[in-house]
């Protein structure tokens with residue numbers, strides 16, 4: 001093709017391709033539509049159900065253009081109104097979500113400006129924001145200055161990064177995998193076992209350490225297992241503790257576990273994905289010893305009430321992290337002179353990634369830290385209030401939790417598990433407030449997980465009224 005033909009063709013293509021470069025009048029109109037939609041959605045949160053047991057429909061991609069307003073209508077019906085409403089304060093199941101508004105603005109700005117946050121050379125500002133969030137976390141958990149960390153998409157990926165560093169530091173390689181031992185409690189989040197499988201450690205020996213009535217690891221039992229394994233010629237390599245178990249809200253005795261790990265030259269990992277930010281509250285003492293961890297994970301999309309998609313991992317041994325994640329290539333030579341640790345890409349498997357630091361940094365700058373702490377304290381009190389009221393209504397309760405997750409069941413005279421399951425079904429069918437269930441100590445239980453920033457006393461009262469109503473139905477059945 002000669003130049004003239006190319007220019008002709010480019011002009012032709014531009015008539016269509018330039019449609020992607022939305023112009024200001026249309027941008028203003030679209031922003032207004034989205035703002036109106038967001039305001040309507042937020043205003044409606046108090047009056048809509050937390051759970052709709054409904055399938056999503058009509059979301060296929062066709063080549064037919066649709067207007068933003070039509071799509072927002074579709075989104076409301078097929079996305080916002082199906083399943084769990086995770087932005088709602090009435091979400092009291094699993095680990096509730098968040099959705100602080102200022103974090104959404106940060107995402108908008110990050111998407112518009114699209115800086116390359118993974119490589120310091122490519123965006124010193126964005127990489128610095130990512131690193132400043134990590135530095136803030138290091139201070140919060142008394143991790144030393146020379147530890148490293150990065151922001152991930154969530155707890156599961158953070159665990160992968162931490163365990164990969166542990167594996168590489170301890171040189172757990174093909175021939176030795178079957179001799180290496182990992183110590184967990186049955187209360188670890190399943191992303192722990194999943195991570196071991198994904199990073200090629202499926203064949204390590206996993207020991208489940210006994211737990212006490214509060215669902216915390218028994219350290220004498222941990223010590224015993226380790227000694228026994230050493231005597232049998234095995235290699236204790238990793239111990240995983242949890243600061244805020246998903247099912248029971250318990251914090252393992254971190255300091256003692258840290259000491260045991262150190263004495264046996266093991267990697268000590270703490271999963272603080274759900275519970276970590278409670279270190280800023282009146283529960284601080286329970287986190288004593290977390291600073292002994294070789295690695296820890298924490299999820300701002302849980303305890304900082306941010307929208308889904310931001311976790312963090314902190315790791316003390318930067319050499320192990322770099323061993324797993326630092327690579328370079330000819331096409332990256334312009335960035336190669338930068339100090340390695342300034343670039344998030346060297347701490348994480350991700351190269352190009354969402355600039356997620358901004359959605360943590362901006363809300364902390366705008367609101368300051370106090371409202372986050374107040375919100376966490378509120379959740380601790382609300383779980384107490386919920387438990388007190390449930391006890392008055394004749395429910396049995398799990399042990400007093402360390403944090404804001406607990407569980408209960410109704411002591412039906414016969415078929416207790418079956419009837420509590422029925423009660424759960426009634427609660428889901430009602431949907432006004434969402435709760436989820438679990439099996440704890442071989443018993444079917446209903447969980448209370450209070451973490452959404454919009455959960456207030458009125459919502460707990462609504463949950464209690466709904467539970468009473470549902471209980472009546474089960475009793476009549």
Ligand SMILES: Cc1ncc(COP(=O)(O)O)c(C=O)c1O
Pocket residue numbers: 095153154155156157189191242244245246271272273274275299311
């Ligand atoms: C204690 C704990 N660890 C890890 C995870 C996994 O985090 P994510 O869902 O962000 O991958 C969860 C999720 O709820 C959790 O509660």
